[in-house]
Amino acid sequence: MKAIILEGFGEVDQLSFTEIPTPELTAGQVLIRSMAISINPVDVKTRAGSGIASKFKHTDPIILGWDVAGIVEETNSSLFKKGDEVFGMVHFPGQGKAYAGYIAAPDSHLALKPANVSFPQAAATTLAALTAWQAFHKHGRIKPGDKVLVHAASGGVGHFAVQLAKASGAYVIGTSSAENKDFVLSLGADEHFDYRSGNFAEHYHDIDIILDTVGGDYVSRSIPVLKKNGFLVSIPGRISEADQKKALETGVTVANILVHSNGDDMKQLADLLESGKLKPHISKVFAFEDMASAHLQLESHRTKGKIVLTF
Ligand SMILES: NC(=O)c1ccc[n+]([C@@H]2O[C@H](COP(=O)([O-])OP(=O)(O)OC[C@H]3O[C@@H](n4cnc5c(N)ncnc54)[C@H](OP(=O)(O)O)[C@@H]3O)[C@@H](O)[C@H]2O)c1
Numbered sequence: 001m002k003a004i005i006l007e008g009f010g011e012v013d014q015l016s017f018t019e020i021p022t023p024e025l026t027a028g029q030v031l032i033r034s035m036a037i038s039i040n041p042v043d044v045k046t047r048a049g050s051g052i053a054s055k056f057k058h059t060d061p062i063i064l065g066w067d068v069a070g071i072v073e074e075t076n077s078s079l080f081k082k083g084d085e086v087f088g089m090v091h092f093p094g095q096g097k098a099y100a101g102y103i104a105a106p107d108s109h110l111a112l113k114p115a116n117v118s119f120p121q122a123a124a125t126t127l128a129a130l131t132a133w134q135a136f137h138k139h140g141r142i143k144p145g146d147k148v149l150v151h152a153a154s155g156g157v158g159h160f161a162v163q164l165a166k167a168s169g170a171y172v173i174g175t176s177s178a179e180n181k182d183f184v185l186s187l188g189a190d191e192h193f194d195y196r197s198g199n200f201a202e203h204y205h206d207i208d209i210i211l212d213t214v215g216g217d218y219v220s221r222s223i224p225v226l227k228k229n230g231f232l233v234s235i236p237g238r239i240s241e242a243d244q245k246k247a248l249e250t251g252v253t254v255a256n257i258l259v260h261s262n263g264d265d266m267k268q269l270a271d272l273l274e275s276g277k278l279k280p281h282i283s284k285v286f287a288f289e290d291m292a293s294a295h296l297q298l299e300s301h302r303t304k305g306k307i308v309l310t311f
Pocket residue numbers: 040041042127128131151152153154155156157158175176177178179180195213214234235236257258259298301302303304305
């Protein structure tokens with residue numbers, strides 16, 4: 001089968017096309033013929049040697065990728081049969097090996113793709129959407145009427161977060177540049193804030209949940225914006241001890257989370273996709289062969305919604 005292996009951690013020239021044997025299945029796995037995959041900033045970071053590169057340190061060959069939508073070709077699972085159309089985020093955080101024509105995936109990481117959703121749309125609604133889902137429903141405990149602030153609301157995670165928060169009955173404020181204001185509002189956000197026009201911390205207060213997708217000083221600047229007992233979920237990296245202390249003193253909770261593969265959560269996303277309450281925005285579709293360009297697009301930090309690669 002065709003696959004992209006990583007010759008070594010570094011620039012996009014380390015992504016190398018090759019032919020390798022189709023993976024063997026173990027118990028509870030299905031073999032997916034990939035129709036579309038999507039990529040995320042973690043692909044780019046891991047390629048460069050950070051992200052979750054430590055998971056691959058003793059692996060040869062290294063195959064990146066976690067987000068897939070495709071057709072079950074073989075099955076060692078009682079949950080899915082040959083011919084089923086499935087999607088999911090496979091083996092994250094671990095070795096998903098989705099940069100390949102066929103992927104061996106645990107059935108517990110997958111859901112059936114709704115018939116009214118295309119393979120590219122399904123592939124787009126995986127890691128980024130699961131992150132937003134798990135942030136709000138497993139960590140943030142979102143409820144109707146909550147005031148939610150989503151940073152980078154035009155990005156991969158953010159554009160799903162706005163829709164999921166609205167679907168939960170929240171009041172949503174989304175930040176992005178002015179260029180993406182109409183896009184963020186079109187996702188259902190009640191308000192938009194242009195982060196280049198001023199400091200969000202001077203405009204907002206009494207927020208119930210903040211989703212920080214930016215990192216850096218965003219945790220520190222966001223803490224005073226939360227209401228007492230409010231909750232900040234940060235996804236880009238660690239929360240410093242100073243920020244944890246500041247949160248404790250302010251009476252709010254801050255947590256750094258890492259998304260995990262979960263077929264039950266995928267099923268929730270599948271239902272929302274099927275009902276039209278959740279819609280991925282795919283700003284660009286690349287051919288699988290054009291993986292280097294797809295990585296460079298994500299490295300720009302300006303991607304609107306998701307990018308997808310098809311086979
Ligand atoms: N912990 C986890 O499990 C987890 C899971 C998923 C992602 N992540 C991390 O979360 C981060 C975001 O991921 P992503 O996929 O959403 O990234 P992304 O799609 O690449 O985000 C791009 C978007 O960010 C916006 N943006 C950039 N700087 C901004 C700022 N200062 N304020 C508001 N918006 C800003 C851009 O909008 P404009 O062009 O309008 O500026 C663009 O639309 C990455 O660091 C990723 O590695 C972590």
